[in-house]
Every structure is written in C-alpha cells, then in structure tokens.
Amino acid sequence: MDSFIVISLIKVAVIFAALMTTLAYLQWVERKVIAHIQVRPGPYRVGPHGLLQPLADIVKLVTKEDMLPPYVNKPLYLLAPFLAITMSLLSISVIPFGPEIEVAGHRTYMQLTDLNIGVLFVLAVSAMGVYGIALAGWSSNNKYALLGGLRSSAQMISYELPLSLAIAAPLLLSNTLSLRELVDSQNRGIVPLSPLHGLIPQFFSFGGIWSWNVFQRPFPQIFSFLIFLIAGFAETNRVPFDLPEAENELVAGFHVEYSSMKFASFFMAEYANMITVSCMATLLFLGGWVPLWPAEYGSSYVPVAIFAFAGVMALYHGMHPGRRRDRYTLPVFGVVFLGIAAIFLLPMVQSWLAPLFWFCAKTGAILFTFMWIRGTMPRFRYDQLMGFTWKFLFPVAMVNLLVTGFLVALRP
Amino acid sequence: MDVIVFLVFAIIAVVCAINVVVQTHPISSAISLVGVMGSLAVLYLLLGAEFLAAAQVIVYAGAVMVLFVFVIMLLNAGAEARKGRSLLVQLLGVPLLIAFLGLLAYFVQRLYPQSTSVHFGGFTKGGAKEVGRALFTTYLLPFEVTSILILIAIVGAIVLARKELD
Numbered sequence: 347m348d349s350f351i352v353i354s355l356i357k358v359a360v361i362f363a364a365l366m367t368t369l370a371y372l373q374w375v376e377r378k379v380i381a382h383i384q385v386r387p388g389p390y391r392v393g394p395h396g397l398l399q400p401l402a403d404i405v406k407l408v409t410k411e412d413m414l415p416p417y418v419n420k421p422l423y424l425l426a427p428f429l430a431i432t433m434s435l436l437s438i439s440v441i442p443f444g445p446e447i448e449v450a451g452h453r454t455y456m457q458l459t460d461l462n463i464g465v466l467f468v469l470a471v472s473a474m475g476v477y478g479i480a481l482a483g484w485s486s487n488n489k490y491a492l493l494g495g496l497r498s499s500a501q502m503i504s505y506e507l508p509l510s511l512a513i514a515a516p517l518l519l520s521n522t523l524s525l526r527e528l529v530d531s532q533n534r535g536i537v538p539l540s541p542l543h544g545l546i547p548q549f550f551s552f553g554g555i556w557s558w559n560v561f562q563r564p565f566p567q568i569f570s571f572l573i574f575l576i577a578g579f580a581e582t583n584r585v586p587f588d589l590p591e592a593e594n595e596l597v598a599g600f601h602v603e604y605s606s607m608k609f610a611s612f613f614m615a616e617y618a619n620m621i622t623v624s625c626m627a628t629l630l631f632l633g634g635w636v637p638l639w640p641a642e643y644g645s646s647y648v649p650v651a652i653f654a655f656a657g658v659m660a661l662y663h664g665m666h667p668g669r670r671r672d673r674y675t676l677p678v679f680g681v682v683f684l685g686i687a688a689i690f691l692l693p694m695v696q697s698w699l700a701p702l703f704w705f706c707a708k709t710g711a712i713l714f715t716f717m718w719i720r721g722t723m724p725r726f727r728y729d730q731l732m733g734f735t736w737k738f739l740f741p742v743a744m745v746n747l748l749v750t751g752f753l754v755a756l757r758p
Numbered sequence: 759m760d761v762i763v764f765l766v767f768a769i770i771a772v773v774c775a776i777n778v779v780v781q782t783h784p785i786s787s788a789i790s791l792v793g794v795m796g797s798l799a800v801l802y803l804l805l806g807a808e809f810l811a812a813a814q815v816i817v818y819a820g821a822v823m824v825l826f827v828f829v830i831m832l833l834n835a836g837a838e839a840r841k842g843r844s845l846l847v848q849l850l851g852v853p854l855l856i857a858f859l860g861l862l863a864y865f866v867q868r869l870y871p872q873s874t875s876v877h878f879g880g881f882t883k884g885g886a887k888e889v890g891r892a893l894f895t896t897y898l899l900p901f902e903v904t905s906i907l908i909l910i911a912i913v914g915a916i917v918l919a920r921k922e923l924d
Contacts (some may be wrong), residue, residue, distance in 0.1 A: 473824070476820070503825065681855065
C-alpha cells in the first residue's frame with residue numbers, strides 16, 4: 347500500500363513535469379513549423395534557435411498586469427479559466443503511455459490510473475471543458491467575448507456527436523472501454539476474423555500496423571479516424587474551426603477580457619486539449635505504443651536510425667553553416683541526437699523506451715498535422731461549419747458505426 | 759473514507775440544489791445545477807456504477823446543461839427581480855417545508871430500514887456491459903417507449919420551429 351502511494355506520487359510528478367514541458371515547447375514547435383511553412387525562420391532570438399522562447403513567454407505572462415475589469419461577473423469570470431485548465435489537464439491522468447514496466451523491483455504501468463471507463467472519462471471531462479469557454483465569454487460582459495462563447499458552445503455540442511460516434515466504432519472492434527485494454531486488443535497479430543481471411547496475403551497477417559484499429563479487420567476504421575480528427579480539430583477550436591477566437595471578427599473571441607495568467611491558462615488549456623486529442627487518436631486508432639511492425643523484425647532499431655540520421659544531418663549542416671551561429675549550435679544538437687540514438691541501443695532501457703518512442707512518435711505526428719493544417723487552411727464560414735457537421739460528418743459517422751456494428755456482429 | 763466522501767459530495771449536491779433556487783440570475787442557477795449533476799455522478803461512482811456516473815456527466819452536465827447555458831446566453835436573460843411574497847407564503851412557508859422534509863425522511867426510514875441500505879462498493883453490476891445487457895433484455899420495452907417518446911418530442915420541436923418560418 348505504501349509503495350503504491352509512493353509510486354503514484356512519483357508518476358504524478360514525472361507526468362506533470364513532462365506535460366508542462368511539452369505544453370511550453372509545443373508552442374515553440376508550432377511557431378517554428380508555421381514559420382518554416384511560410385518560409386521564415388520563426389523564433390530565433392532567445393537562446394539558440396529560439397529554444398528559450400517558452401521560458402521568456404512564461405516570464406512575460408506571469409509578470410504582466412492582472413486586470414480585473416469592473417464590469418465583469420466576478421465569480422464566474424474567475425471560475426472560467428480555472429475550469430478550462432483543470433478539465434484539460436485532468437484527462438491526461440487516464441492516458442497510458444506504455445506497457446507494464448519494472449523499475450527497481452516494482453512493477454507498474456506507464457499510466458497514472460486505469461479506469462475501466464477510461465474512454466468515457468475523457469469524453470466526460472472534455473465535455474465539461476466547454477463551460478470554461480462559454481462562461482468566460484458570458485461573464486466578460488463584452489459582446490465580442492459573448493459571441494465567441496456562443497459560437498464555441500454551439501460548435502462543441504455539434505461536433506461532439508460525430509466525435510462520440512467515431513469513438514464508438516473502434517470500441518466495437520476492441521470490446522472494451524479501458525484505454526489500456528484498448529491498446530492490448532490492437533497488439534496481437536491478426537486472428538482469422540473475416541470470411542475474406544483466406545484472400546488476405548500472409549504479409550498482412552503478422553501484426554504491427556495491420557492490427558491497429560485503422561486497418562483492423564473486419565472493417566478498417568480509416569473513416570472514423572478521419573472523422574475523429576476533424577471533430578477533434580473543432581473540439582479544440584483549432585484552425586480551420588477557430589471561429590470562437592476569429593480575430594478579424596471578434597478581436598480575440600472569448601478571452602478578450604483576460605490578461606496575464608488567466609489568459610495563459612486558456613492558452614495552456616487549448617494546447618493540453620490538443621495533446622489529449624492526439625493521445626486519444628493514437629490509442630483508439632493507431633495502436634498506442636504498438637510498433638509499425640513487431641520487434642522480432644527489428645522495429646526497435648527505427649528510433650536508433652531516426653536519431654542517428656538526425657544527428658548526422660545536424661553535424662553535416664554544422665560543417666556547412668547557413669548562419670553564423672549555426673556553426674556552434676548544430677554540432678551540439680548533432681551530438682545530442684547521436685547520444686539519444688545510443689541510449690535507444692541499451693538493452694535495459696529498450697523495454698520501456700521503445701514503446702514510449704512509438705507512442706510519442708504517433709502523438710507527435712498527429713500534433714504536427716494540427717500545425718500543418720493551421721499553416722495551410724483558411725477558416726470556415728460559420729454556416730458552413732454547422733452544415734458540415736450536421737449534414738456531412740454526422741451521417742457519415744452514423745453509417746460507419748452501423749457498418750462496423752453489422753460486420754462485428756457477423757464475425758464468427 | 760467512503761462515508762466521508764459520500765458526506766462531502768452529498769452536502770455539495772444539497773447546497774448546489776438550494777443554490778439553484780436561491781440565485782436570482784439564470785446562469786448562476788444553471789451552473790449550480792451542473793454542480794448537482796457532478797456530485798450525483800460522484801455518488802454513483804461511490805456506489806460502483808461507473809458507467810452511470812460517466813453517462814451522467816456526459817449527458818446531463820456535458821450536453822443538456824451546456825444547451826441550457828447556451829440558450830440563457832443567447833436570450834441574454836437578466837437577473838430576476840424579487841417580488842414581494844404573499845402573507846400566506848411568509849407565514850407558512852418554512853414550517854410547511856420542514857414538515858414536508860420530516861415526512862419524507864420518515865417514509866424513507868419506514869420503507870428502507872437500516873439493514874437493507876446499500877453499502878459502498880457492494881454493487882458490481884455498474885459496468886457498460888451489464889447496463890447494456892439490462893437495457894436491451896429486461897428493460898427493452900421501457901427503453902423503446904422512451905426512445906419513441908423522445909422521437910415524438912423531436913418531431914414536435916421541428917413542427918413548431920417550421921411554423922415560425924413560413
């Protein structure tokens with residue numbers, strides 16, 4: 347019992363620290379990615395390659411004057427950012443990052459807690475997150491903020507329907523609501539499920555990527571994966587669905603009256619929601635920490651290859667620097683990457699580092715898609731936004747669920 | 759431990775419920791109602807009905823109450839004015855309330871004596887599988903009747919909204 351409490355506290359500390367760092371640096375990554383899409387260097391002043399920019403931003407946000415406008419509804423105005431950030435950070439507590447591991451003789455899961463209703467818990471918590479935005483918009487007593495809050499609550503209610511239906515389809519395949527069992531169900535090789543099994547070449551039946559829910563027999567969940575991603579974009583108020591904070595119509599939307607740390611908590615809530623959606627997409631559709639192909643075929647050397655390649659690239663560009671400062675910074679990055687590649691080769695950490703790598707790689711790929719789309723897509727018009735979910739996404743998600751349910755019921 | 763958590767959330771639920779009536783502003787009442795729903799979900803969780811708890815939060819707190827708040831915000835309803843109460847209410851209100859609560863407590867005590875009260879964690883049929891099975895076998899008829907009722911309500915709402923259009 348005592349060791350359980352100690353282990354849980356350590357896990358909370360580790361996950362909290364990792365999450366906060368990720369939140370801060372996600373914003374740096376996003377600015378860099380969008381900058382490179384738009385052919386400019388992005389943050390470059392604070393630290394090498396702008397790496398200390400998040401720290402500077404935090405200092406700026408903390409030391410700013412904390413305004414409390416006189417015309418706001420005070421209790422709800424103060425409650426709203428608190429609700430938003432709490433609800434967005436809460437869902438990370440059920441997300442598993444890897445399988446059961448053994449540290450210093452104690453077996454534990456790379457997860458804070460495994461609820462047997464984990465998926466529903468994440469849905470419930472994210473549903474409560476709407477209140478943060480809606481109340482912020484209403485209590486600010488500002489017409490732009492109110493419009494932002496209204497748009498956001500209408501949008502979130504509408505997109506929650508296709509989102510839930512898209513989640514239900516892979517749950518039918520996996521037959522569980524616990525997030526860890528969900529990944530376990532995608533971890534085994536293909537068992538003969540469909541009547542078409544004889545037609546499937548042997549190549550597809552060795553597990554790995556073909557046992558993920560996106561490609562799972564009897565019905566690949568590729569449609570519900572796309573629906574989940576689209577609805578997830580809308581739930582997190584990201585481009586192209588960022589109507590609640592459309593700056594050219596609404597100044598800044600629902601957080602127009604917020605400053606300093608209260609503004610920062612909305613900002614953090616948005617990024618934390620992005621991470622949650624990406625983690626959920628990874629767990630539900632992309633097999634969690636299951637590698638692309640089984641470890642017996644050498645998938646654990648993929649991270650080594652990637653990091654070694656990155657290190658060699660950085661060293662090469664350090665030899666031929668494009669900017670003066672790169673001559674010193676890029677070799678350092680190169681050595682760091684090569685060091686990480688070497689760590690992945692150590693057999694004693696491989697058992698937990700490799701699953702963690704695959705989980706982070708998949709989540710990161712989805713997060714990159716978020717940024718990529720922000721860099722390339724214009725914003726929806728409001729009636730298009732509503733028409734899209736009710737007339738297109740919802741029926742498609744419904745048909746997808748029905749077909750999946752039908753095929754699962756036919757499964758021998 | 760269970761009893762402490764139960765008492766904390768039961769008190770929160772009751773206070774929020776009273777707050778729904780006491781608050782003059784619709785938004786504050788709606789938020790208090792969300793508090794009631796949330797504490798009820800925790801109570802379900804304590805009893806071992808985890809699916810019901812999640813459904814309570816998702817459906818009531820997450821969907822129904824968001825719609826309430828949305829409509830209140832959309833209509834921009836202001837604070838209610840407090841009207842003068844009639845003499846009858848002033849005199850008999852509190853005593854009648856106490857009498858009613860006392861009667862309620864008495865009947866609950868009579869119907870469910872101490873020995874048959876549900877103890878925490880004793881209920882293990884609260885998972886999604888059990889709820890689904892019960893819903894589609896034992897309680898299939900009430901379930902279907904409810905869905906038809908809701909369907910009628912949806913059709914009615916559409917008919918009412920249509921009338922305004924043309």
